[in-house]
Amino acid sequence: MPALHPHYLRARAQILRAVRAWFDQHGYLEVHTPALVPAGAMEPHLEPVQVGALQLHTSPEFAMKRVLAAGLGRIYQICPCFREEEAGVHHAREFTMLEWYRVGAGTPELMDEVTDLIQAAARAVAAPVPHFERHHVAHLLSPDLPPDDWFFQWVDRIEPTLTAPTIVWGYPAWQAALARTIGPVADRFEVYLGGLELANAFAEEQSAEVLRTRVAENDAIRRDLGRPPHPTDPTFLEAVDHMPRCAGIALGIDRLVMALTGAPHIGAVQVPSPPPTPSSAS
Amino acid sequence: MAHKYDTSDFRNGLKVVIDGNPYVMTYFQFVKPGKGTAFTRTKLKNMLSGAVLERTYRTGEKVEAADIEDFTMQFLYDDGEFHHFMNTETYEQVAIVSESIKDEAQYLTENLEVEVLFFNGRPISVQLPNFIEDTIEYCEPGVRGNTATGATKPATLSCGATVQVPLFVEQGEKIRVDTRTNSYSSRVK
Numbered sequence: 006m007p008a009l010h011p012h013y014l015r016a017r018a019q020i021l022r023a024v025r026a027w028f029d030q031h032g033y034l035e036v037h038t039p040a041l042v043p044a045g046a047m048e049p050h051l052e053p054v055q056v057g058a059l060q061l062h063t064s065p066e067f068a069m070k071r072v073l074a075a076g077l078g079r080i081y082q083i084c085p086c087f088r089e090e091e092a093g094v095h096h097a098r099e100f101t102m103l104e105w106y107r108v109g110a111g112t113p114e115l116m117d118e119v120t121d122l123i124q125a126a127a128r129a130v131a132a133p134v135p136h137f138e139r140h141h142v143a144h145l146l147s148p149d150l151p152p153d154d155w156f157f158q159w160v161d162r163i164e165p166t167l168t169a170p171t172i173v174w175g176y177p178a179w180q181a182a183l184a185r186t187i188g189p190v191a192d193r194f195e196v197y198l199g200g201l202e203l204a205n206a207f208a209e210e211q212s213a214e215v216l217r218t219r220v221a222e223n224d225a226i227r228r229d230l231g232r233p234p235h236p237t238d239p240t241f242l243e244a245v246d247h248m249p250r251c252a253g254i255a256l257g258i259d260r261l262v263m264a265l266t267g268a269p270h271i272g273a274v275q276v277p278s279p280p281p282t283p284s285s286a287s
Numbered sequence: 288m289a290h291k292y293d294t295s296d297f298r299n300g301l302k303v304v305i306d307g308n309p310y311v312m313t314y315f316q317f318v319k320p321g322k323g324t325a326f327t328r329t330k331l332k333n334m335l336s337g338a339v340l341e342r343t344y345r346t347g348e349k350v351e352a353a354d355i356e357d358f359t360m361q362f363l364y365d366d367g368e369f370h371h372f373m374n375t376e377t378y379e380q381v382a383i384v385s386e387s388i389k390d391e392a393q394y395l396t397e398n399l400e401v402e403v404l405f406f407n408g409r410p411i412s413v414q415l416p417n418f419i420e421d422t423i424e425y426c427e428p429g430v431r432g433n434t435a436t437g438a439t440k441p442a443t444l445s446c447g448a449t450v451q452v453p454l455f456v457e458q459g460e461k462i463r464v465d466t467r468t469n470s471y472s473s474r475v476k
Contacts, residue, residue: 050324090325093317153345156323161343164320180322195321205321 007277010268016130017262017274021083023129024103024258027122033079033105038068040085044238047219048182049226052089053235054098060236061087064255065104066183067241070209073106073251074244081105083258094270095201099278101258108251111208112194115252116172119196119204123170123261132265135170135198148177148189164202171197181219185210196256199264206254213242291349294327302334302353305342309334309353309406318343334404334412335387357402357414362395370395372403372413381410391415393448394466415466420475421446422461429455439471 028035044067045053045060053060062068065082072080086102107114120137127134142148145163146155155177167173174194181191184207192208210216224234262274292301301312314330325346332339334353344350360372360381369382370392381403385392391413395401402414426442439451442462450464452471461475 048322050319050322091317091319093319096317096319153324156320157326157343157345159320159323160318160326160328164318176322182322202321 006279007272009276010273013262013266013268013274014276016266017258019129020126020262020265021258023126024083024122027125028081028105031079031118033081034077036069036072036077036080036082037084038062038065038072038082040065040087042068042238044236044241045087046235047216047223047237049223049230049235052091052232054087054089063088064102066253066255067238069104069106069253070241070248071244073108073249074247076249078108079106095260095263097259097271097275100271100275102255103258103261104253104255106209106251106253108249110252112174112192112206112252115206115254116174116194119206119254119256120172122256123196123198123203126261127265130265137170137172137196139172139174141175142173142177143175145173152179164197165200167197168200170199173197181210183207183210183216183219198261199267201257201260201264203260203264204254204256206252208252209248209250211245211248211250213245216242216245289354290352292352294344294346294348297327297329297344302355303331304351304353305331305340308336309355309411310340313339334406337390354407356405356408358405359400360403360413362397362399362401364397365392365395370413372401372410375400383410383413387411388413391466394419394421394446394464396421396446417465417467418463418472419446419466420461420463421448423452423456423458426452426456426458429457442471 040061041056041059042062043059046063051063053063064086065084069080069082083101083103085099087099089098091098124134146158150158172194176191176193178186178189178191184191184193186192194206195202196204220237227234259271259274262268263271268274292303297312297315299312303310310331310333312329313332316328317325318328319325327344329342329344330339331342358374360374363371363373365385368385370385370388371380371382373380394415403410404412404414421444423442424445427440438454440454441449442452442456443449450469450471452462456462456474463472463475465472
């Protein structure tokens with residue numbers, strides 16, 4: 006049974022308290038959406054945990070967009086998310102995601118918001134307050150590389166150099182996921198802190214038609230990987246057409262705690278799960 | 288066909304061949320960009336030169352397993368250029384270039400039993416017992432009653448190695464040393 010670390014769990018609670026206070030001060034409404042859903046992922050390299058005919062969400066994005074389409078304005082959520090086949094020093098199958106959407110805004114406003122939020126979280130645990138460099142991704146790595154090579158080079162050469170707090174923006178359009186595109190560029194950014202990929206943000210694509218095309222492209226990528234297509238949620242695509250202009254961001258709370266406390270691995274900032282018992286092992 | 292390891296077999300201590308040289312894995316980490324596929328970042332130590340190589344592998348990528356055998360051997364002598372060992376079962380003798388085992392050589396004393404590693408039938412390195420016991424040949428006198436934790440002084444052992452020992456340990460005493468960390472473990476009564 007892995008050890009439980011009270012010091013990191015207390016820091017985690019202080020960070021979460023600061024995060025909720027920040028959203029209160031900035032006029033955000035906390036929402037709670039179901040974790041058990043018919044379609045848990047859209048992106049080709051995410052594997053949802055299957056529960057009978059349903060899946061556990063890999064992020065609360067689809068459901069939160071239905072809330073946005075209903076006109077509730079600025080919203081945020083802190084919830085467990087699940088990704089199959091992910092385990093390591095910086096990856097856990099179950100982790101905590103903070104996701105928020107700002108209506109009527111784009112990625113520049115979100116860059117300022119995430120910076121301010123992380124700085125507030127750092128002050129809550131008396132960690133050094135990070136100041137972020139901003140880099141266009143094309144200045145780090147050629148956007149013309151084929152996807153497989155692009156990610157290899159990114160992991161092998163580029164990511165290890167991102168040791169300073171950094172916001173990376175201007176990703177190639179083939180990495181748009183659910184972001185809108187502007188010509189060859191996806192209008193999204195990522196946040197690195199302590200060398201960790203901490204958050205991912207989109208100026209949200211508002212056309213269901215565009216997203217249907219991407220679903221078809223993702224199905225093709227998964228077919229090449231020998232994996233079944235992801236189930237799709239028609240209520241989500243319907244909601245996208247009614248969603249106001251907005252930008253959204255997902256931030257890993259466990260990694261934020263790691264970066265601000267120097268915890269050596271993700272398990273140290275979580276309450277460990279007991280090992281499977283013989284009767285529950287499959 | 289040589290045996291191959293898959294990225295899911297990766298673990299510390301795994302011995303592999305890269306560009307014809309034997310390497311031992313000293314670090315591995317699962318990495319997956321949020322929008323991309325999974326990779327494994329590794330650090331590998333060249334078993335011949337000691338040089339450390341950093342490599343990233345795609346999930347499912349295969350690496351050739353190193354054909355490493357080890358035999359229990361006794362250290363015989365050092366002729367200045369080679370260290371000579373004898374297989375305790377077959378009495379076969381082998382020589383290893385002294386330069387390539389200089390970290391381990393400091394603990395070698397006549398008749399010490401070690402594991403000699405062979406790569407493709409050629410002796411390349413030695414694995415010491417985790418602990419050795421040896422007598423302190425020289426150290427500064429201890430300060431009586433000083434049991435302050437953490438304070439240490441250098442001590443030279445009769446095998447020639449130097450380790451940091453607590454202040455209360457005296458010249459002529461026998462101590463137990465952890466050869467993996469080059470550190471003092473305890474006094475031997």
